Amino acid sequence: MKIATAKQMRELDRITIEERGVPSTELMERAAAALARAAGEAAGKETGGRAVCFCGAGNNGGDGVAAARLLLEAGWEIRAVLVGRRYRMTPDCQEMAERLEKKGGKLEDFTASDPDFAAWCLGADVMIDALFGIGLNTELREDAQIAVHMMNTCAIPVVSADIPSGVEADTGRILGTAVEAVRTVTFTLPKAGHFVGKGALCTGELTVADIGIPADLVQGQEYPVAAVERPDVRLPRRPRDAHKGDFGRVYILGGSMGLSGAPVMAAQAAVRSGAGLVSVGVPGQVWPIAAAKLDEAMVHPLPSGKEGMLELGAAMAVLERLPSFGVCLVGPGLGRSNTVGTVVRNLLQETKLPVILDADGINALGGHIDILDRRGCCTILTPHDVEFARIGGDLSHGDRLRAAREFAVEHGCCLVLKGHRTITAFPDGTAYVNTTGNPGMAKGGSGDVLGGILASLLAQGFTPREAAPMAVYLHGMAGDLCAAELGEYGMTPTDMIRRLPEVMKLAGQ
Ligand SMILES: NC(=O)C1=CN([C@@H]2O[C@H](COP(=O)(O)OP(=O)(O)OC[C@H]3O[C@@H](n4cnc5c(N)ncnc54)[C@H](O)[C@@H]3O)[C@@H](O)[C@H]2O)[C@@H](O)CC1
Ligand SMILES: [K+]
Secondary structure (H helix, E strand, O other), rough: EEOOOHHHHHHHHHHHHHHHHOOOHHHHHHHHHHHHHHHHHHHOOOOOOOOEEOOOOOOHHHHHHHHHHHHHHHEEEEEEEOOOOOOOOOHHHHHHHHHHHHOOEEEEEOOOHHHHHHHHHHHOOOOEEEOOOOOOOOOHHHHHHHHHHHHHHOOOEEEEEOOOOOOOOOOOEEEEOOOOEEEEEOOOOOOOHOOOHHHHHHHHHHEEOOOOOOOHHOOOOOOOEEEOOOOOOOOOOOOOOOOOHHHEEEEOOOOOOOOOHHHHHHHHHHHHOOOEEEEEEHHHHHHHOOOOOOOEEEEEEEEEEEOEEEHHHHHHHHHHHHHHHEEEEEEEOOOOOHHHHHHHHHHHHOOOOOOOEHHHHOOOOOOOHHHHHHHOEEEEEEOOOHHHHHHHHOOOOOOOHHHHHHHHHHHHOEEEEEOOEEEEEEEOOOOEEEEOOOOOHHHOOOOHHHHHHHHHHOOOOOOOHHHHHHHHHHHHHHHHHHHHHHHOOOOOHHHHHHHHHHHHHHHHO
């Protein structure tokens, strides 16, 4: 699903109002209707409930005031409070306050210390958060912070208008504090803040309401960022006359003494996600272990030193084999040493094959990012935050989406920034945010499984743009199946590999 920026939303609203002649209050009424409906659903009541609406002075507040009126008309007891200055109210917010008064309601001033109001709130069925939407641009001030605190500390469901107040729409950063909603009703298109950063944790269940922005306008814009959801992932039916050569050859370079499981898991994941042939190169000392664990994948020993890590000669041995492969995954369990780093860098410089760099494969680029820059062919990096920092990624501003996109553009690579809501960014500045996965996947070995799935999809002929977001989604889906069956604590990456056939089957339907 496409994701719009706050700027794009403002522009869509503006054109609709100024050029298409749709009154802004009409848009607001539709937004309010969706909001009021969601509030009723969250409360489990169509009528007779009690709702508190916290409204800001901007148009997000206007949505809240209008929703309060709609609930009042539907037989609810409501209290709507203005958190902000009356003289700052936008014309549409004022208009909605007048419409509320005409129906016998009132937009009161929010008084944080009013015990009667607090007591009334405690008896509410639902709270509506309409403090700030896409217009939020600075940290919340004290009165707004108190209102957010009230919403977050009462055990009453909160429904947010457009985006939980306090969440920065384009980044998901929290500006001071933010509402933790059970539901968010956004308008026209979702925003990045619903999916990334802490904003993703505040959003609750997200619904997107059509408020009457003309479809041609919505479709006429380019949206560089999208969320990957179930309908976006579809595996084609395999040709009936296919043979194993049609589904590609994956080469995996990994393993070291003490890290023999990583290349094994990557290879098993590659096999389980459909690769035609999988070969694994590991240091000689690790070879008997890896070979004993792998049935379908073919394992061969590479020159290795005393510590069970690759020796310099490994680079040439691998390079001789690579021409018959479609993709090379470098890194799972390689370990860190100067020699390993040199082997990885030699490979990157010499092969024209698409390379996925994971784990210690990424670490080998620390201080040598020029090698990535000079690679004229496809390189996909799959770092977590620490690995990302080692190769110069900057997350200090808290905007993961921007960091990933900037890195991919600057270095001309595909970057898969792993974590909650993994981001996949491309050199043209586009990016995808994943929506599957759970904390049960935060275990050693999980990344090896992702590397294997990604290598497998690339070998099967999917382009990096197709393969990377899809691999991340399928990996998360396997994790979600495990969490549902086994729970987040006990599930393992090996369990995820076992669920891959089911995941691939579901994605093919
Ligand atoms: N006609 C339109 O443009 C529509 C707008 N809609 C709603 O309007 C929202 C956008 O409205 P606005 O642009 O008025 O902005 P908001 O209502 O999101 O924010 C209100 C205003 O508060 C000020 N502000 C920003 N940060 C602040 C802070 N920390 N403390 C105090 N004040 C702060 C800003 O000047 C901003 O304009 C959307 O999120 C959506 O909910 C919807 O009603 C649909 C139609
Ligand atoms: K809001």
